[in-house]
Amino acid sequence: MVDVAIFDYGAGNIFSLKTALEKNDANVDIITSFDQSKKYDGLLLPGVGNFDPAIRSIRDYSALGFHDFVKEKIPVLGICLGMEMFFQQSQEGKEKGLDVMNGEVVLLPNDMKIPHMGWNSLEITKDSKILEGVENDSWVYFVHSYRAKPDNEDIIVASADYGIKVPAVVEDKLFFGTQFHPEKSGKVGSLMIKNFLRVCSK
Amino acid sequence: MVLTKRIIPCLDVANGRVVKGLNFESIKDAGDPVQLAEKYSNEGADELVFLDITASSEQRETIKSLVKKIAEVIDIPFTVGGGVKSLQHARDILLNGADKVAINTGAVKNPEVITELMELFGKQCVVVAIDSRRNYNLEKGKNIFSENGKQFWFEVFIYGGKKGTGLDVIDWSKKIEELGAGEILLTSIDRDGTKDGYDILLTNEIVHAVGIPVIASGGCGKPEDMIDVFKNTEVNAALAASIFHYETHSVNRVKELIQKQNIPVRY
Secondary structure, eight states: OEEEEEEOOSSSOOHHHHHHHHHTTEEEEEESOSOOSSOOSEEEEOSOSOHHHHHHHHHSSOSSOHHHHHTTTSOEEEETHHHHTTSSEETTOSSOOOOSSSEEEEEOOTTSOSSEEEEEEOEEOSOOGGGTTOOTTOEEEEEESEEEEESSGGGEEEEEEESEEEEEEEEETTEEEESSOGGGSHHHHHHHHHHHHHHHHO | OOOOOEEEEEEEEETTEEEEEETTEEEEEEEOHHHHHHHHHHTTOSOEEEEESSOOGGGHHHHHHHHHHHHHHOOSOEEEESSOOSHHHHHHHHHTTOSEEEESHHHHHOTHHHHHHHHHHOGGGEEEEEEEEEEOSOOTTSOOEEETTEEEEEEEEETTTTEEEEEEHHHHHHHHHHHTOSEEEEEETTTTTTOSOOOHHHHHHHHHHOSSOEEEESOOOSHHHHHHHHHHSOOSEEEESHHHHTSSSOHHHHHHHHHHTTOOOOO
16 A cells, blocks of 8 residues: 655645545545654645645744754645646745745736646656556646746746746645646546556556 | 637535526526536536525535545545535535536625635635626716626626625626636626527626636526637636526537537547
């Protein structure tokens, strides 16, 4: 069994993510602090909430920091807001991001409906552990108002077209981020969760 | 590819069963909500909406467990509404597996709750449901339209379509967008249950009035009605209940027909 933890910022539906992980045979704990005696094989930063409160809940209530918990050894999947927190800053808030990826998070252009909400197709541009077996043009469910703007575009492994190119999947070492919600994206999403758990089990 | 149009089956639930009414009245049993939800999810529904139409406070615990049971069997987004008035109630729903909360009467009575929900859970969680009905008593300051020689304005109704509010639907839509709503679920009471097709005039007006996504609802009796609303408006999603409940059309079949008209859907 793979043991993973979902960090709960206390602001929304993480039940669906937990269910999706359990359906793929993971053992899931919901944590609200990094001060854990148990060792985990993977960490998930879920995609619900607001940037500043979520960052504060990660930063302010644990003696052990995010970076010390992860130590570049534990794979991390950031979903939507969770992925946005990987960067240095976001236009959604004033707090500093987790800074594991260089770049910022910016508001989507306002000539389109915001939030970008619904099923959009993935343009897969690179091989990625998390996209193994996922076909190009697969439909996934997005709901977001901001997008990542990485300094190094090489970390973008898939994008979606919403008037502009939206980075949909980013990957850098053991950090994986999806702008969409795999736990809400039917069978394709479940496959990505399975892929992530496989990375965790290694 | 682009963002697809969403096809959303709706489960109106009373006393733990899915029901369907005509013009918000005369109710008929249509099945078990958990079974229907799973079926629609497997058939390719893009999202589900669950509305507790009894919306009584005694039912809150029952609804919580029903939401959880549904969330366990589906892997698509899920909106829950019906009688939501407080932050705590919304939180209960979201923590039991819903992705969005739909708020209707509660938003009219206490508009600040929209902002409070948005600040806590994010805009994407906050759906404001608006029930609209034509009012032929013209009033100053309302957005007036005419159809078949008759003039009217669109009035916001609450308490399940029973009570007029005097609010103009177009003005209210703009207001809730400012307050922080992430999406509008727009139901035409004039069309609801009639199977005469969506309210194209109303839908167009609201889609152009706001910058947030809009779901058209009320009046869908056949797949062509969905094609019609997608061809004649820029609406983002179409919601329907009875065409899916009674096995008249599967979600897949409807999407196949829509796709043949070159409307982008996930199929």
